[in-house]
Amino acid sequence: MPVAALPGAALSTSSPGGIGLSGWGNYPKASSELLAPQTPAGARDHLLARSGVVARGAGRAYGDAAIGTQSTISSRGLNRMRSFDAATARLTVEAGVTIADILAVFEPRGFFLKVVPGTKFVTVGGAIAADVHGKNHHRDGGFGTIVDSFRLALAGGEIVTCSRSENAALFAATLGGMGLTGMILDATLRLLPIETAWLRQDTRVAGNLDAAIDQLESSASSTYSVAWIDCLARGAALGRSLLYLAEHATRRDKDMLGPDLETFPRLRTSRLAVPELFPGWLLNRASMRVFNELYFRRGAAHPGKPRLVHWDPYFFPLDAIADWNRIYGRRGFVQYQCVIPLDRARRVLAEILDRVSRRGDASFLAVLKQLGEGSGPMSFPLRGYTLTMDFPVSDALFGFLDQLDALVVDAGGRLYLAKDARQSRATFESGYPGLAALRDIRQQTGANTRLVSHLSARLGI
Structure with a gap:
């Protein structure tokens, strides 16, 4: 069934020259041009036209992961719920839809998200990029386990579908990849049926x-x-x-x-x-x-x-x-x-x-x-x-x-x-033995020179 679009975030089309941005911890603060596309095509065009750019959801990453060294593309204008199949509990939404948005619509209908982090005010794109986890990770894994597929805009402008069977290496690297493989445009998730709230x-x-x-x-x-x-x-x-x-x-x-x-x-x-x-x-x-x-x-x-x-x-x-x-x-x-x-x-x-x-x-x-x-x-x-x-x-x-x-x-x-x-x-590289796989993907897709956040520049990703 189709689902009505959600209200858009109150953001201007762009903020040339840069504005001060920070994560949820209000530290550090950095200047970055802020762009606010209203469609997936607009997001792809912004990505194609710039370097030193990264996507930003609701700003709930605590540090500098969602601040581009030159430009930052907000996904909050990509806030539409595309489709829902009650028989399979599969929901397709754009990347700027938040967990709060999904629960507000589907919890009264008897559906929940099997994996949620400590705040509901994160976007689906951000949840995938951070592979957020909840209080059930020891049993059910992270957010990526409920993601069937997503569409990703690559640094060169190509839009690809990623799943466990299609572009599987790119799918895996994007989970926890902090937006450094491309910009997530939309995703299909599996919801959890519940009997009560x-x-x-x-x-x-x-x-x-x-x-x-x-x-x-x-x-x-x-x-x-x-x-x-x-x-x-x-x-x-x-x-x-x-x-x-x-x-x-x-x-x-x-x-x-x-x-x-x-x-x-x-x-x-x-x-x-x-x-x-x-x-x-x-x-x-x-x-x-x-x-x-x-x-x-x-x-x-x-x-x-x-x-x-x-x-x-x-x-x-x-x-x-x-x-x-x-x-x-x-x-x-x-x-x-x-x-x-x-x-x-x-x-x-x-x-x-x-x-x-x-x-x-x-x-x-x-x-x-x-x-x-x-x-x-x-x-x-x-x-x-x-x-x-x-x-x-x-x-x-x-x-x-x-x-x-x-x-x-x-x-x-x-x-x-x-x-x-x-x-x-040094601390980062010692803790992430899978870093080489992300670096390889970034080099293959051209993301290493185009998709650059303050976090990736600081850590040499």
């Missing part, structure tokens, strides 16, 4: 990091699992956590646990927002310790009792606060996400958390998840554990993060490119 959630308490990993491993059969970590806890409580396990609730689950609840309630839009001039100094060691203590006590009050929660706060807890990235102040913040292989995860993550807790200025929302193998040569996941933390930008931060990088490299881990704003070329 609810999740059956089980909350568990872990007194330290070892206990958290033990519980994640013992609950590996759960579809969704994630641990919130108090990254300021120390000593015997280092890494104390709240684990949230969940399954999509059936109608029977809803009738048992929430008989008075609507099956698909209307999603309420929050009006909470962080003001533009929010003083970053309010987020300090003392305030974060208080928050973490209250959050832990609240979550630990009723463990082990299954309850129904709506999908929105479970999957996207920070989306309820508009512009939450402003809480770190004008200088911005760096989101640090690493993955450590299974056999070294406990030791290395304990060392990282110990250093972070002693430093004392990490995020109030630190997350630990299990990951499985990645689905492309540049996909971030590997079988192990990923830890995510936010750090406000300061003069002393980058030397500290270099120390954490050394621990990650020594353990055979890597950093997530969609979050990266400052890792060194």
Whole structure:
């Protein structure tokens, strides 16, 4: 069935001479010409006419991955849903359609996305380019696993269809390739049928990091699992956590646990927002310790009792606060996400958390998840554990993060490119053995001299 077009993003046709752009972390900021095509053909023409260019979705990559060294092509004007087949649950959308757009239309009809990241305000093109992962990667893999095919505009202007059977090497390199193989124009995805809008959630308490990993491993059969970590806890409580396990609730689950609840309630839009001039100094060691203590006590009050929660706060807890990235102040913040292989995860993550807790200025929302193998040569996941933390930008931060990088490299881990704003070329190359495949594809298609982001220039991709 055809689906109506969505409202376009409020962007001008172009911004010649360059404007200041940044990622979601508001660091770093760089000047780039911003182009806003309204059709796939227009996007292809912009790409063909320029060098030093990269595509940009909703701007939710945290660092400099979606900022071209000369020009940046926004995909938000490519916001149409093309077709949907309810029998096969296959949906074709343009690259600028967001996960929020898809859920708003199809969740009330009983369909969901099998893989979603921590925010619904990312575009489909961006989700493919970063091969985003969710709370079920250990079981179901990353976003690429639900992508049947996509159309890609190459640096030379050719538009090709990529799938696991057609242009397969290009398909694989684009998953996690951060927009450096071409500009994604549209994609066909497979949706997940669901019976209700609810999740059956089980909350568990872990007194330290070892206990958290033990519980994640013992609950590996759960579809969704994630641990919130108090990254300021120390000593015997280092890494104390709240684990949230969940399954999509059936109608029977809803009738048992929430008989008075609507099956698909209307999603309420929050009006909470962080003001533009929010003083970053309010987020300090003392305030974060208080928050973490209250959050832990609240979550630990009723463990082990299954309850129904709506999908929105479970999957996207920070989306309820508009512009939450402003809480770190004008200088911005760096989101640090690493993955450590299974056999070294406990030791290395304990060392990282110990250093972070002693430093004392990490995020109030630190997350630990299990990951499985990645689905492309540049996909971030590997079988192990990923830890995510936010750090406000300061003069002393980058030397500290270099120390954490050394621990990650020594353990055979890597950093997530969609979050990266400052890792060194040596750190990057040590973590991505599939880099040669991406470089080969870029050279074969001419992308190596045309598609250049600030991230790719910094890391030598």
